Amino acid sequence: MSLKRRDFVAGTAAVAAGAAVAATVSADPAQAAEERRRPLTYTFTVLGTTDVHGHALNWDYFTDAEYEDKAQNDVGLAKIATLVRQIREEVGAERVLLIDAGDIIQGTQLSYYYARVDPIAAKPESKAPRHPMALAMNAMRYDAAALGNHEFNYGIETVRAFERQCDFPLLAANAIDAKTNRPAFPPYVVKKLRVPHGPHLRVGILGLTNPGIAIWDKDNVSGRMTFNGIPEQAAIHVPRVRSAGADVVIVSAHSGIDEPTSYGDQIPYAEDASGAMAAQVPGIDAVLVGHTHKEVSQRIVVNEATGKPVVLSEPYCWGYRLTRFDFEVTFVDHAWQVTSCTATTLNSNTVDEDPHIAALVAKEHAAVRGYVNQTIGTCTENLSIARAPFQCVPIVDLIGRVQADTVKAALAGGSYAKLPVLAQAAPFNRTADLPAGTVRLRDAAGLYIYENTLEAKLMTGAQIRDYLEFTAEYFNTLAVGAPIDEAALTNAGGIPDYNFDEVYGVTYDIDVSEPVGSRIKNLRFQGAPLDDTAQFVLAVNNYRANGGGNFPHVASAQLLWSSSDEIRNTIIAWVQAKGEINPKDFSADGWRLVRQGVPLYG
CATH class of the missing domain: 3.60.21.10 (Metallo-dependent phosphatases)
Known part of the structure; x- marks a missing residue:
């Protein structure tokens, strides 16, 4: 209804109400006088x-x-x-x-x-x-x-x-x-x-x-x-x-x-x-x-x-x-x-x-339905993100691998080309799933539901360690001997899933029996203990790179490269180029939850 029409309706209601009041006044002057005082x-x-x-x-x-x-x-x-x-x-x-x-x-x-x-x-x-x-x-x-x-x-x-x-x-x-x-x-x-x-x-x-x-x-x-x-x-x-x-x-x-x-x-x-x-x-x-x-x-x-x-x-x-x-x-x-x-x-x-x-x-x-139902490739097995808050799963490794590959290609031939590339990823969507067989655009898009773009930041090993300690705050402390209650294990202090980052390219344990700030154990790169003085390139989304989540070091780190294309599209293009998604190509088993060194999950 247009504004003029609404005004007309309101005005008509006012006229009708006025006629009703007028009838009341003529029928009962005393009551009308009382209503005027009210x-x-x-x-x-x-x-x-x-x-x-x-x-x-x-x-x-x-x-x-x-x-x-x-x-x-x-x-x-x-x-x-x-x-x-x-x-x-x-x-x-x-x-x-x-x-x-x-x-x-x-x-x-x-x-x-x-x-x-x-x-x-x-x-x-x-x-x-x-x-x-x-x-x-x-x-x-x-x-x-x-x-x-x-x-x-x-x-x-x-x-x-x-x-x-x-x-x-x-x-x-x-x-x-x-x-x-x-x-x-x-x-x-x-x-x-x-x-x-x-x-x-x-x-x-x-x-x-x-x-x-x-x-x-x-x-x-x-x-x-x-x-x-x-x-x-x-x-x-x-x-x-x-x-x-x-x-x-x-x-x-x-x-x-x-x-x-x-x-x-x-x-x-x-x-x-x-x-x-x-x-x-x-x-x-x-x-x-x-x-x-x-x-x-x-x-x-x-x-x-x-x-x-x-x-x-x-x-x-x-x-x-x-x-x-x-x-x-x-x-x-x-x-x-x-x-x-x-x-x-x-x-x-x-x-x-x-x-x-x-x-x-x-x-x-x-x-839009026609757009999202385009076939972009195949997958050798069903990949689900449901366990990602508790275990390293291949579907999140896929996000990390795509980002790392993209940054490596972008830096090739430059002065930072020889530095190892790590990648940040998170379980953005707990319902994401890549089916075995035909993969449609909507399947890949579901892995990355935000319009983030990709950047490359220069970080040291010590800064990566701090970064991981910060992300480990996502877990509540699990006392030795206490039963594992997954409903109470994650999202400590209201931290959302999208602020629980994994770092693809290194391996590490998160000891949830330890206090915040002392949880990252056995942090390794290529099998050896991580060198705190070594330099790395971190492939990271623009939200995080600009300070979203308040993660340490990354916002102030030197920017080496950035893209204007959404990471979602980068994932889709990677799948289209490969034709087949096979977890053997990217699954890393990069991290695990432990308690006093004992894995929570086999």
Whole structure:
């Protein structure tokens, strides 16, 4: 429905309500007088999504089937659209706003296809395709969306192309143009809601993105944009949103509530600062939280300056959930004031996909299915990544081998050609699987679900040892004699799988009975103890090379080479060139978990 149509509907409802009140006045003057003395109240609803990551439909492009997980979650905007329609029908479309907290255009092969294969940033613009996420979100009538850090994975030009295709503003008050020192995107928008027999209610939506972009996508934004802190920038812009007439202020923030910062002190701004912002910055009524892929139905933070509660909610990710904020406002002393706000999350697996949204992106969906089902080679046996957090498995060795081969070829003939090349890899996707027999593009793509590119860094043996000690923090301590509980063994301190790095090209034990910092044992290169003074080339993804995960030494190490091609594509090309995937060619048995020197697994 267009804005004009929505205004018309709201206006028609107001006229109808006015006629009903007029009838009441004429029938009971005393009651009408009492109602005039009673403060005017109004209710409205704000719906929010976050971290949808290219999921337009309930589909898994890595398996080419409907999405399925152990928790019976469903994904995609088509599911969310049904929930949104139901709520608009329940409370009245004129009382509903729909917003997003970022990470929209990266994460599936659907979104990748329209960034790289048939890019929306292609010229001339008139011949570029429409992004399926823009098609879906426009049809769902989003009112605003904050930018997420993954919006910048494909470069600023792709973000701008997506912005031009959206019928709603992309907000980022803390994304600053490096040349003008002004916001590079709109900081906020003020939406006007029509109130029967009362003044308009103005709802301000302030958007903030993650300052970690300066590290994670340094190559795409350096010299062009800077990213300030979230509470710091909110303190500047919340008063401006109020000055622009907003009666209610909602922040859409691509930042978790209070998680530890993954990049350490490399930049002076916290990664997950929504809670701190709510506590420190007066004038905020609610926060739609993003970035951490968690479900937080409602969290109340009391503002330190005003003593007023601020309601925070995070609707998980991928379209699993939809946040619903329900507001009540009262007109007091010539101004609207929030008298109540509650939040909850709704599960998208309770509804069917909206057929209109599904039909709207059907052509794009079909194109991507054709792309991911291309045959690229064969595999001699089934290779699974399921055991990768506990054991060295060939499928992760394959990632390391591809990266090492690529860097060796790139450095051939140069001054560093004779140095040994090691490679970093991680279990990015616990469901990745290469089947025996025919291997399709989607099978290989599932090994590397991020848009990382490859770099080569110069490291010493001592630095490699430190690097491995850091990655061994992924494991909880396992006392001597204690039973092995794999559910409690990994992800210590909330460390995600993608921050558990293996180093391909060396062998080592990780003793999980030892304290952090003393776990790497028997570290060897080519059978001999690793020489701490020796030089090595580390093939590493750009996220890690730029400081993602705050691993020691690698961000400051000398850069020898870098590629602009995604590692995923490098893996696909390697498989195509070889024709056959045979673990005999790359399986390394490079590491193992031990306890007091005794292997945990045979």
